[in-house]
Amino acid sequence: MNLRTLTQILLLFSSLSILSIGGGNTVLPEMHRKTVGDYHWLTDKQFADVFAISQAAPGPSILIVTILGYKAAGVPGAILATIAMMLPAGLLVYLVSRVWEKAKDAPVRKAIEKGLAPLTVGLILASGWVMSQAADHDWRAYILTSVCTAIFSTTKINPLFLVGAAGLIGWLGWV
């Protein structure tokens, strides 16, 4: 019984690992379909809450699989799910980065580094935009964001200090 669940965890998350092209969030719909619909490890509402927890907790947001594995099969399930989600994709990155190091002086690497830079900066701006939309920010949060952006851009302050201060402002209910 338990072995069956662990096998399901292993197969599900290692296949999602390879399918998650473009980042972990791209396989969330499939993850939801399997864990809620097929395996009944948790309810719809629980999945939504678990998603919120994993987004807010520190570290990679893909750790939602840790919580799903925990719900399905306790701590062993959590650890297995986490490893299964990271290992296959990690091996692929390993292979690619080996090729990348070998191509240190190749024109194709120079072209990719130079060409992708403006695209990456655009994607980072897009992720900031999507983050602030997902957090359902109102005008007070936008003011806080603007002030923090100005401080980050013009001073060498330790960012953690400012994130902590903003957390305190949130705790006081001002945003």
Added chain:
Amino acid sequence: MSEKPSLFDLALTFNHIALASFGGGLSAWSREVLVAEKGWMEDEEFLSAVTMCRILPGANQVNLAVFVGVKFHGIPGACCAVFGLTLIPVAIALALAYFYFQYHHIPAVQGILKGAAAAAVALTLSMVFKTGKKCLKGAVPILFFVAIFVMNGILRWPLLACLSLLAPMAIAWGWPRKKAS
């Protein structure tokens, strides 16, 4: 570039990045630590690594940890970086999961996280300014920058569609014009 970090340095540094990022902004934190603070990579190498890690399957930040770990120490480096990135966050996720399924409510941290998220967005925006200052010189790169922001951010087109449209043009633009003399 500073000295080659030890395996322990790798684990510790990625642990630091992970823990600093509550409320989000993991990419911005990665740059803050890897490029600005430690000097392990130049901005260009960092940015291209970030995009490759996004294209490849897997969580972007885990991929970046693998990439940086391999760069310095091969497979052991990758393992240490990923271990550092995930060990304490996994413990925290487990603790939160335990509380959530036990008591069916998330510990009252909503307000704190909302404030922290606003600052995390700010850190991400300031990263756009800092990295953009160097690579957004001229009309062509600015055009690429705006185009992908609109496609991926505003219109929410899938990343793969945006990149298969723009990346070939961008790489052609970035190709070294003259053979190295």
